[in-house]
Amino acid sequence: MEYIAISTGFALMLLGLWGILSQKNLIKIVLGFTIFDTGINIVMVSIGYVKGKAAPILDVINASEAANKIVDPVPQALVLTAIVIGLGVTALMLVYVLKLHREKNSLDINSFKDLKW
C-alpha cells in the first residue's frame, strides 16, 4: 500500500517537473507546479504510514493502546501546512499570470523576452 502511494507521489513529481520545463502556456506551467506540490505531499504522507494502522483519530484515552493503533501524525500535520502554503503560492502565481496577460495579451511564455539576454 505505502509503495503504491509513494511511487504515485514520485511519478506526480516527475510529471509536474516535466510540465514546468516543457509547457509554453503560463497557466499550464502553474498547473505543473501544483502537480509537483501534490506529489511531494503524497510522498510525505506515505512516509508516515505504518503498516496496518488507522488514521490518527482516537476514540478513547488509552496511552499504551493508542501508540499501536495509529499512523504517524507528524507528517500529516506538516502536509497540512504545506497544502496551505502551496495554495498561497498558486494563487500568487495565477495573479502574476493575470497581470502578464494584461501586459502582452498573450499566455505564451515565448512572448515575454524583456529580461532575456
Added chain:
Amino acid sequence: MIKKWIILGILAGMGLIFFDLFSAFRGNETLGKTADYYARHGAEEVGASNIVTAIVVTYRGFDTLGEVTILFLTAAIISFVLKIRQEDILPNRPIRITSELLDSASQVIVPVIFMVGIYIFVNGHLTPGGGFPGGAVIASGVLLMILSNPNFSVSHKVIAWVESISGVGFVLLGVMGILFAGGFLDNRVLGLGDFGKLFSAGIIPFIYSFIGLKVGAELSNILGAISHAQNEKN
C-alpha cells in the same frame, strides 16, 4: 531540439534521485519517537481526539500562527498587485447574463456550503478537518456567489473586520495560555472537558474557529480582488 534533450536529462536525473529514494524506502513497522510521544500523551495532555489537530494547534501552534500570517501576506500582496487606479476602472463592464440554473441553484447551495464549512472548522478537534479546510470550503461558497453574480463584490469592510477580529482573537487566546496555563497557545486555559465532546480540548475549538474565519476571509478577499481586477480598462 537541444532544449528537449536538456529537459529529458533533468527529468532522468530527478528520476534517478527519486528511484534511489524509493528503493531505500521501507514501510514503517512502528512509530518514530516523536510520533510515539504524541500518540501516547496527545489525547491525555491536549484532550483532542484528532492527534493531527493536537499537533497543529497546540504542540506546534506557533507554526500555525506563522502559516496564517503567510496566507495574510499572500492576500495582501495579491490585493497590491491587482490594485486598479481610479481612472482605469471601467464603469460598465459588459457581462454575460448568468444562466437561470446557476443563479437559482447557488441561492440554495451557498448557505449549505457555508454551514458545511462552519461544521468542519468547529469540529476540527474531533473529525478530520479543521480551520484550513473549513475556511477553504467557505471561500468556495463565496466563489460560487461571484460566479453566479458577476457584479457581486466582496465587501472589504466585512472582510477586514472578520480578519482582524479572528487574528487578534487567535493571538489573545495564545496570550491567555501564558497567563492561565503552561505557555503561549497552551490549550488548558479552559478545562479539557469530556473527551470526544464538541466543547472539549480546552480552547482548540475556539482557535480553530478563528483560523477558519480568517482563512475564509483571506481566500474570499483573494477571490474578490481577482474578480474586481476584471473591471480594468485594457
